[in-house]
Amino acid sequence: MGIAVITMKASVIEMFLVLLVTGIHSNKEMAKKVKRPKNTVPQINCDIKAGKIINPEFIVKCPAGCQDPKYHVYGTGVYASYSSVCGAGVHSGVLGNSGGKILVRKVAGQSGYKGTYSNGVRSLSLPRWRESFIVSESKPQKGVTYPSALTYSSSKSPAAKAGETTKAYETTPEPVALMQALTISAAEPTHTSLPKPAPFVISATSSPRPQPVGHRSQETGFVPKEELSTQSLEPVSLGDPNCKVDLSFLIDGSSSIGKRRFRIQKQFLADVAQALDIGPAGPLMGVVQYGDNPATQFNLKTHMNSQDLKTAIEKITQRGGLSNVGRAISFVTKNFFSNANGNRGGAPNVVVAMVDGWPTDKVEESSRLARESGINIFFITIEGAVENEKQHMVEPNFANKAVCRTNGFYAFNVQSWFGLHKTAAPLVKRVCDTERLACSKTCFNSADIGFVIDGSSSVGTGNFRTVLQFVANISREFEISDTDTRIGAVQYTYEQRLEFGFDRYRSKADVLSAIKRVGYWSGGTSTGAAIQYALEQLFQQSKPNKRKLMILITDGRSYDDVRVPAMAAHHRGVITYAVGVAWAAQEELEIMATHPARDHSFFVDEFDHLYQSVPRIIKNICTEFNSQPRN
Template sequence: LKYQWRVTFNVSKHKCVTKDCVCCNWETCPCADCKVDLAFLMDGSWSIGKRRFKIQKDFLAEVAQAINVGVAGPMMGIIQYGDDHVTEINLKTYSSSKEVKSAIDKIVQKGGLSNVGKALSYINKQYFSDANGNRGGAPNVAVVLVDGWPTDKVEEASRLARESGINIFFVTIEGPDDNEKHNLVEANFVDKAVCRTNGFFSLPVTSWFALRKAVQPLVKRVCDTERLVCSKTCLNANDIAFVIDGSSSVGTGNFRTVLQFVANITREFEISDTDTRVGAVQYTYEQRLEFAFGQYNNKAELLNAIKRINYWSGGTSTGAAITYTAEQLFSKSKPNKRKIMIVITDGRSYDDVRAPALAVHRQGVIAYSVGIAWAAQDELEYIATDPDKEHSFFVDEFDNLYKFVPKIIHNICQEFNSQPRN
């Protein structure tokens, strides 16, 4: 009974269950529920030397063994980088740890500098593709092994990779000492390259001879899919612009209800400079930028900013407001961000909405229209992205706006998940 309790405890703690396990733990058993598409960027620069390059290969072979490569679990690929990068193993090339280990043994050092940034750009644009074996349903993970420091910049390349859905880990071996830090191309490159500076996505190793000890800690992290929060999802991949009708017909009380609706939608997203960003425009005959994308990168601050928006009062020029939003917000949208516009209005516009809406649609903006009371159905449909029934909503009373929150979030996520991944 005592032995059975210990096994149950370890299984629960490590989520590790395999039919061949005698005592389930990370030292002796691979983890059965580790389904990730995992790519290693191995350092092939001349600075590493032949002996250390061999240690690196041994490390990768042990990782392959530990994760138990297989089509139903983790798939593993390798890119070697130096001056340039070369794909050694595609994700779909091998379907067992034994095959991956055999292929690793045949890898020959390429030499050159340590151009990590170029390699990260490659995995972002090409490596995680369907042709190379990307499964779509499994998280994309890239582990960068660095001897010393990169010889090019990594921050921008890593950010774009993360925004494309790739979780970036850095394993740094024998980093620069105080006398060498002046050689760094990009100071604090690890903190700039990973999405969280809490130590989860970075693993410093004091020497090459201690690298073997990093196998199990690294495997445990890349298999912890609940903490792989850096990949692009429907909740952290957007630039969302709220276009809010502040006309006289709305009234002060109803305007506060609209702001609560905006806050309730915003609350569902992951908010930061590298996650979802939110901007807001209020309009009457004129337009006012309440706050821009990235002005508030903390959810609490953003919700407070929404709450502080002052009711304007005036006419209703929805078409001009859409054009203004495109110029003031979406022209500053980040690459790889999904551009989403949510127009909220209670009446017919005094100007044309069809041409401005068509223009933003052509810019790749996904437009939602929310009409209340006297809003014109034909205008709501012009504003909304096709199909209208998924992007256009109407309610008789302001107090019923809250009912649309889960539907809009569901549609945003369903649409995102139906798109092919990079």
């Protein structure tokens, strides 16, 4: 009996073991047959900001059209988390305009974000932000699990248009992923818990004081408002420092343009304002509308960011009247670029004139004065005159007579108002290319320089040629043309002779040839009379907007008084540089030179050493120019 029981127990155990092994094997077979769900890539809209997504690293699919300026991007390479994820992808070049997948990785906040224009997207600059991110091609890293749905910082997840659910994970996340999400949430809370206020009793006569913007923490001091919530107001950019220009738009408000085209013109201005990244450290923009007469809509300091500027542009109403562009350019030259209107001096001045068809007045003279004042003029001509209409134009070829240079850089010809929006990006690129803004005033292209040359007997023929080489060496350093620096020369002994005036030669080559042709005169040394002659016969031709520089070269003491003529030069705004050689009297050089004499008087002991003074004179001319307010 005992043996039978033992045998039965052994059979039961054996059956149990067989069933156990068979079950394990079946489970393995079942597990092989069940396919693991394929990991899906969540889709997001163009307006989703990186700061709204808690996940530290993720792959997303972006739709087409995210290069639109309304999807704001801040930074270059490393982007502030307030930026559009997809907009940053387009700006970085990782994502095309047609959309696609990108890999996003969160990184630490930066102390500053640099704005640039790239791939059709204008990114804005920003002083600082609490969190950043970078984008790259959507190549998953080995061993990294990317979420198939995103975790958002608010309870209401922004649903994507493509129908992608955006709840927190559809399946229970793995503990590691959950801990990562909790860690991020703890590090950057969605809503900072403010300490409970102390009891506050309102008396019958008191009223509640407005709460300050932000919160004062006992541990860290003042916490900016944007740190309190991920749903903060949009950060205000300081402007793109790589495009620091003072810009005036002349918009056509004439009756002929019509209401529809006037609205298209305003939309174009808004697009440019958005692309420019307006701000005190970058470009500033004002608008003048012209018709019969011009009027300032707002000046450079009225609106200090792109959003405010766009709102102001929308409120502009059409004035009507004729299309007097020349009068508008004169108005801007005289009134717009002033310190009172926000002109910053060191920033290049730019005017963009928009014209429907052609002007009803002349632009050549007013534009010339504008260029000589250092203003870079761009012209956008929309639906210009066809061949049989040109007979009706007041001034044929008006654009070439107006723009800063006739090299094609400053002129845009748009065939139709409906194609105007295509001009916004190339215009912004050119306006911001400050190195090519050739009409901006510099120490090399803003002066009338008059040389007063001693031709007395003590100089001698050989030394006189050395003096002329000195004059040529200085002239060669400047940009010479009718609208840039102009050169004139007077030779003197007892008498004086105008060798050539400011309006005689309009190119550097012609000026240098003219200097070579000056003949040696020989005679006495009446330097005082020579200064007076130069004021009357040479600088009388100088233009109002030009700096007046007199460079006087002498080898001896004057036979007449130099004090009174030197004072007359000073009162007429002529800056005098006195260069003495050999027997020139040092005290006389200091009397003739503009104050301070140490910066405007030079002495060399031999004619052959004159060349050594050229770099010092050029440096002092530029230093003095750069120390003065521009325009």
